[in-house]
Amino acid sequence: MNKREFKDRVYERVALVGKALASPKRVELIELLAQTERTVEWLALATGMSLANTSQHLQVLRGAQLVESRKEGLYVHYRLASPAVGALHAAVRDVAAERDAEIDRLVRSYFGDRSGLDAVDMSELVERAERGEVVVIDVRPPEEFAAAHVVGARSVPLSILDEVVATLPRDRTVVAYCRGPFCVLADEAVKRLREAGLRAVRLHGGLPEWRAAGLPVASDAA
Amino acid sequence: MNKREFKDRVYERVALVGKALASPKRVELIELLAQTERTVEWLALATGMSLANTSQHLQVLRGAQLVESRKEGLYVHYRLASPAVGALHAAVRDVAAERDAEIDRLVRSYFGDRSGLDAVDMSELVERAERGEVVVIDVRPPEEFAAAHVVGARSVPLSILDEVVATLPRDRTVVAYCRGPFCVLADEAVKRLREAGLRAVRLHGGLPEWRAAGLPVASDAA
DNA sequence: CCACCATTCAATCGAGTTCTTGATTACTCG
DNA sequence: CGAGTAATCAAGAACTCGATTGAATGGTGG
Structure with a gap:
């Protein structure tokens, strides 16, 4: 050959x-x-x-x-x-998002201006979690939480968010995450929490990105 | 929408x-x-x-x-x-190489059994270079070396390898690198250096992988 | 300004992809 | 065993892609 x-x-x-x-x-x-x-x-x-x-x-x-x-x-x-x-998919998506202005335009027009809800990145979350400054909630459907979630996160699917709001601390920041950068669940959660008077931000990226970064993940026994 | x-x-x-x-x-x-x-x-x-x-x-x-x-x-x-x-391309190639047994078969049949020339990985090279145990050579064509190369590496294109052998140290290991995992240049260099009685190994990956790992790269002024 | 050269454009053909529809397989449960 | 259901298979119509060919473009150098 x-x-x-x-x-x-x-x-x-x-x-x-x-x-x-x-x-x-x-x-x-x-x-x-x-x-x-x-x-x-x-x-x-x-x-x-x-x-x-x-x-x-x-x-x-x-x-x-x-x-x-x-x-x-x-x-x-x-x-x-x-x-x-999963990491490969994220890499492809990120290159596309970085290079393709059309994606940026689409995201803006669909999410509206996201700049109001400043997002926290993963390394920052780790630091602030260590200092006990934040509470992390996972707003994906329960079965996705069960399969894998950020260690220490609490499962709060959007459907029950309103009932759970009262149990969330008002003296700490609530960080919401969902499936990834194009997922609206966390934005929606942040919006609703803020309307209820809590401090809330979303996490940059979602569970797949967290896992790809090598950060600790937990899963419920089946 | x-x-x-x-x-x-x-x-x-x-x-x-x-x-x-x-x-x-x-x-x-x-x-x-x-x-x-x-x-x-x-x-x-x-x-x-x-x-x-x-x-x-x-x-x-x-x-x-x-x-x-x-x-x-x-x-x-x-x-x-x-x-x-470049990083994306490497990610795609690595997933392909990891999952596709056919690629493994092709590489084996073309490179012959590579197991004889044990390769050193990038973090190991950095350590051993700090301790002064190794000499790094870049066996790609000169214009590729000029565009970017590993900091501290010496340009030794295969074409001049034989003339340069005498100037390489016999008391340290020579690490050769080239374009990437499917590039034969470094294997060829290692083979010839060993025939000349030197200690030689190839680097896992090539310049693009080195750069993607965020390790220091130098380039000649134009 | 004309001849030349690297590159791109345009048109074409065969091969491959995507999605649909309807039949078929493989398994479960009554 | 037989009805019912999840998934796959098979085949066809519309579309897209890849490579080739020959012509066009745009810059260079005599």
Whole structure:
């Protein structure tokens, strides 16, 4: 095998990973799976695709070795093949967000001006948590919290936020996090907490970013 | 704009980056540009593509904001749009290498069994360099060395290696590095140095990985 | 200002992708 | 065993992508 042939074959394989990330729907599937494993049906519902189409995309991802599946009774559960895949997805998304002005424009027009709710970054949160200055809440759905969450965080899904507000401290800052930078849950939580008179900020990034940064994650026993 | 529409549009833009990485030839172009900027003609020659085809791929990359170009006289020079792009490429390549057994097979069959030449990783090199135990040589072509190299490394292109062997210390280990994990230059250098009776190992990864790790890089003034 | 050269553009063809629809498989539960 | 359900498979229509060819552009140097 000569050099040219070797390179062609290796780059061909590397490009398979790129191909897997080349479809918007597959990117979305990976982002969802970065939270926790899911069934095909759930993913189809969440992405608005037909079942068959969802299944097809998942098989492309499996072909690229980015996801794995496990059958349990009637349901097939898909999950990321390794945490490195989540980190890769975040890297692609971050490069896109950094370089592509159109994404910036879209985020602004959808989230409104986010500048009011200043976000805290992960290293800052770690420091302030050590000093006991903050309370961390996870506003994702309970099953995502159960699969993995920031150590010390309390599960407060948006649906029960209003009932829980009274139990949150008014003398400390509440830091809310959710799925990632394009997830609105934390913004919504911060907005509501502020309306209730608490000090609240969102965390830059969500659970996948936290995990990718190598910071400690806990999960509930099944 | 509703949530579904927002997601579709954002993922669409993110997938553009994936698309850019979805062709073997474009992956190769990015890897080459991770070393230093190049003209279209040089890239066409290096990849074995026609000029028009090379130009077309470069424009796809520019469309995804991964590369930039600059015209100087007759020649157009392309370069990565940001170091983050090099890091992204490395991340994609590493995930591919980790998950895809076929790549492992290809590397083995092309490099032969590499296990004889134990490689040193970057943090280990930094330690041993501080203790003065090693000499670092850069075996890439001189223009790539000029564009960026490991601080303290000496430029020893393979073409002049044999003449330079006599000037390398026999009481310290020589660490050779080149373009990256799929580059054969460092292996070849290590092999020849060992035949000459020196202690030699290669560095895990090449210059782009070194830079991506945030380790110090120097460049010659133009 | 003309000949030349690096690069890009435009048009084309074959190959590959995406999504849909309807059939099929594999498993569970009554 | 047989009805019901989650998921996959198979095949086709519309679309996109990749490489080639030949022409066009824009800058250089005689």
